[in-house]
Amino acid sequence: MQPMKREEVTAFRREGILFVISAPSGTGKSTLCENLRRTPDFVFSTSCTTRQPRPGEVDGEDYVFLDEQQFFAKVAAGEFLEYAKVHGCWYGTLRHTALEALSEGTDVLLDIDVQGAKNIRNQEDSRLKAALVDVFIMPPTFGELERRLRKRGTENESEIKRRLERGREEMKAWKEFKYTILSGSVEEDLTKFRAIMRAERYLSRRLTLREE
Ligand code: 5GP
Numbered sequence: 382m383q384p385m386k387r388e389e390v391t392a393f394r395r396e397g398i399l400f401v402i403s404a405p406s407g408t409g410k411s412t413l414c415e416n417l418r419r420t421p422d423f424v425f426s427t428s429c430t431t432r433q434p435r436p437g438e439v440d441g442e443d444y445v446f447l448d449e450q451q452f453f454a455k456v457a458a459g460e461f462l463e464y465a466k467v468h469g470c471w472y473g474t475l476r477h478t479a480l481e482a483l484s485e486g487t488d489v490l491l492d493i494d495v496q497g498a499k500n501i502r503n504q505e506d507s508r509l510k511a512a513l514v515d516v517f518i519m520p521p522t523f524g525e526l527e528r529r530l531r532k533r534g535t536e537n538e539s540e541i542k543r544r545l546e547r548g549r550e551e552m553k554a555w556k557e558f559k560y561t562i563l564s565g566s567v568e569e570d571l572t573k574f575r576a577i578m579r580a581e582r583y584l585s586r587r588l589t590l591r592e593e
Contacts, residue, residue, distance in 0.1 A: 407530030
């Protein structure tokens with residue numbers, strides 16, 4: 382038997398994965414994203430929005446806060462991968478930030494609404510399609526969604542009603558997503574989402590042998 386001249390090491394490289402999280406307002410998606418961001422092994426894409434900053438929100442970190450004129454200048458310049466009107470304000474994902482990270486092999490996390498997820502899913506770009514892993518967080522019941530939304534206390538009564546109506550519609554879209562997590566406790570949601578991330582990172586089709 383021939384002795385091996387040198388140890389052979391198998392090394393892979395892969396393109397980044399575009400993780401998209403959507404859920405009706407109040408489900409706990411923001412908390413999930415905050416928890417995921419505590420041990421980040423991805424880039425979180427900071428969206429642009431025309432809504433007013435909430436107390437404690439930092440421009441450029443939570444969102445890039447723009448007025449409508451600034452927002453639509455970016456629309457016209459093709460700077461958004463997707464954009465949508467949500468609860469009366471505009472929100473958009475910056476194309477450059479997301480695509481640059483993906484091509485460098487870095488995973489990207491987007492916290493966007495159901496329309497935004499659909500817009501991304503419907504894009505023709507085959508690399509984007511291959512990168513996309515969209516996850517819907519389903520409230521355990523409609524009553525629980527209402528309880529969670531009221532508990533966070535950030536919206537007035539008419540806004541709560543508006544979000545619940547919209548939430549009921551959004552819940553119908555769950556089948557369009559590759560994965561659905563039935564929301565439980567904060568820890569359970571985090572564990573389930575991390576499990577999806579882990580499995581997606583091992584998909585053979587994402588890997589390319591790195592030649593020495
Ligand atoms: P909030 O104003 O409560 O932070 O977010 C309201 C909703 O807008 C959430 O469902 C959030 O996921 C969604 N959202 C945030 N950024 C974007 C974005 O860039 N695009 C879309 N389509 N939705 C977004």
